[in-house]
Amino acid sequence: MNVELTDERILVLADRFSMEQAEGRAWTKRVEAFGTLARMSGFLKQPKDDEFEVAYRERRLQPFWRLSARTVLGYERRRDYMVAVGPMVQSVAIGGETLTASGGQIKVSGLETCREENRRDLYVDGLSKAPQPTLADYLKHPASEADAETLAAATRDGVVVVPSEAKASTLVRDLIAASITRIEADTVLEETVRVEAIELYYRPVYAFRYRWQGKEAVVEFDAVTGEPRAGGATFERYLGKMLDPAFLLDVGAEAANMFIPGANLAKMAIVKGIELSKR
Known part of the structure; x- marks a missing residue:
């Protein structure tokens, strides 16, 4: 089996x-953010705007992963085909071979040459590490390629760059394992898994922490979709912190040690940094 890995990329959504x-949009969700207490108070007396204080504002870049793999399988296998013939037929001569009919059928043997191509896409939230297919919607919006220096410059400008809890090497390993399928073959001609995308996306999020009656609550605003959401969190602990430039480059270092369930590593050739004409 050949496993080909493309280079990792970092992209920042605009x-x-x-x-x-x-x-302004987050402000409309401030009462909802405080939950039942605020709604009960609002039922008796609508809270006034000046009762709410913005205790903290944050712009952050929040991570998610996109990975894509294409599996190509080529193989041969011998198969028997049962072909119906008329009830009066006793035998059929095909290619110099005489096939005896039985029960209104003859058995024809042949060599099948097969080819399968499958694609698997994976979208994973960088914080929860959970697959989240709806993250694919962000790819409809423009993004620019970045690197560690780009992210470092953002932190110097006061942006909170949240590191991904999900590791690229783990995600790639799981994707390859999921892409390996069992086949019935006498001879395998080609068995290749091409990981064509290993992309860490950062999406911009604004977060506002409000204070009301001695309590605090957060409203998040998605700077790509324009949707405010009551609840969420802020990430002050990462404010001003630089990311390790090697945080993304763990696939190459660990590729040789990947354990893929069901695959024989002795027969697995891993190629890093393949050139892909299409991303």
């Missing part, structure tokens, strides 16, 4: 809204 626009 903001569609400013901090001021985000704060």
Whole structure:
């Protein structure tokens, strides 16, 4: 089996809204953010705007992964085909071979040459490590390629860059394992898994922590989709912290030690940094 890995990429999705626009939309969710207590108070007396205080504002880049693999299988196998013939037929001569009919059928043997191509896409939230197919919707929006220096510059500008809890090497290993399928073959001609995308996306999120009656609650605003959401979290602990430049480059270091369930590593050739004409 050949496993081909493309190079990893970092991409940052573009903001569609400013901090001021985000704060204006988040403000509409402030009462909802405080839950039952605020709604009960609002039933008796609508809270006044000046009762709420913005205790903290944050713009952050939040990670998710996109991986894509294409599996190509080529193989041969011998198969028997039962062909119906008329009830009066006793035998059929095909290619110099005489086949005896039985029960209104003859058995024809042949060599099948087969080829299968399958694609598997994986979208994983960088914080929860959980697959989240809806993250694919973000790819409809423009993004620019970045590197460790780009992210470092963002942190110097006050942006919170949240590191991914999910590791690229683990995700690649799981993707390859899921791409390996059992086949019935006498001879395998080709068995290749091409990991064509290993991409760490960062999406911009604004978060506002409000204070009301001694309590605090957070409203998040998605700077790509424009959707405010009551709840969520802030990430002050990463404010001003630089990311390790090697945080993304763990696939190459660990590729040789990948354990793929059901695959014989002695027969697995891993190639890093393949050139792909299409990304």
